[in-house]
Amino acid sequence: MDKFIIDVDQSQVDDLKKRLELTRWPDEVGEGWQYGTDLTYIKELCAYWKDDFDWYAQQEKLNKFDHYKTDIGDFNVHYIHQKAVNGKGIPLLMSHGWPGSIWEFYKIIPMLTDPESFGLSSSVSFDVICPSLPGYGFSSAAKQPGCDAEQIATVFNQLMEKLGYSSYMAQGGDWGAIITGWLGVLYPETVKGIHVNMLAVRPPAEDPMKGVTPAEMMNLGRAKEFQDHGTGYQKIQGSKPQTLGYALNDSPTGLAAWITEKFHAWTDCDGAIENAVSRDELLTDISIYWFTESITSSMRLYYEVFGNPKGGIPTRVEVPTGYAQFPREIMCPPRVWADKVYNIQQWSEMDKGGHFAALEQPQLLAADVRKFAEKIW
DSSP states (O other), X not given: OEEEOOOOOHHHXXXXXXXXXXXXXXXXXXXXXXXXXXXXXHHHHHHHHHHTOOHHHHHHXXXXXXXXXXXXXXXXXXXXXXXXXXXXXXXXXXXXXXXXXXXXXXXXHHHHHOGGGGXXXXXXXXXXXXXXXTTSTTSOOOSSSOOOHHHHHHHHHHHHHHTTOSSEEEEESTHHHHXXXXXXXXXXXXXXXXXXXXXXXXXXXXXXXXXXXXXXXXXXXXXXXXXXXXXXXXXXXXXXXXXXXXXXXXXXXXXXXXXXXXXXXXXXXXXXXXXXXXXXXXXXXXXXXXXXXXXXXXXXXXXXXXXXXXXXXXXXEEEEEEEEXXXXXXXXXXXXXXXXXXXXXXXEEOSSOBSOHHHHOHHHHHHHHHHHHHHHO
């Protein structure tokens, strides 16, 4: 276990600013975000990134946590390991997704490890372990094809074993939710419960609308809209991620536009990203991809999962499951569908929040994780 400190060299920051300065801007037609990332917004964001954004202030925030790296098989895995202040933490493995990073958890980690500082009882606190997914941020990428969500779950379980945890809870959203599901499938004796804030389930083969409520029908309508008009990125990243990678790894403006469009579409922001996450928070996430040059390897996870005959999604998870449904999540399946796949012990419907729950609504997510832990630990 090697102690790790995030330390981006000034030359990398200077190179970023130079590339931003030399951006060749495209033209635009239509209104706002109709054709993709809005030109006016991305120009303002990139100007701020170049002239006003303080990477080192954000780096300092991240470095307040305890970072490590360790070798697991072919991977050099980066992770935060923040122990409970009271020394009695429940081990909690938290997994992020795309286009997220361990930065998503910077507000929720203290709420889970030091609840007394937030006016909460310390009787439920956690040792939080947040790995960067292989090929994301500060973890190394796969050297061979085939690294899908199931394999990442195996890597993460080996990390927990290496840290000395014989049992633990797991939590995740986006890819992290699917990885967390696989942890429950593969290691039911070790993983005492899973909590997710996104559920990826397929409709049942027979009579899929049986038991679906009117409110759930509306959610299915939104999911259909997303499937029809919001999944172009999946098709590209799931088929030819390398081709796209050349552009995004070379152009910070291109990278920012690609990721920013997802934050605009997936957060509970009412059409203005900064209603949900700050400009600095958005750019810190984008900067992690930029400085680590990990956007191409991160996108390959889509190729690996979509190429898996099982589709990458577990078909049955028996361990106790908690689910926090945020209203602007990209998919909110009916309860009757979810019950066929997961052993749901807690189902919570939030009144605000979107896809990046830990970043958008950390208090709500932390409270739901604490409530679930009280039930199953």
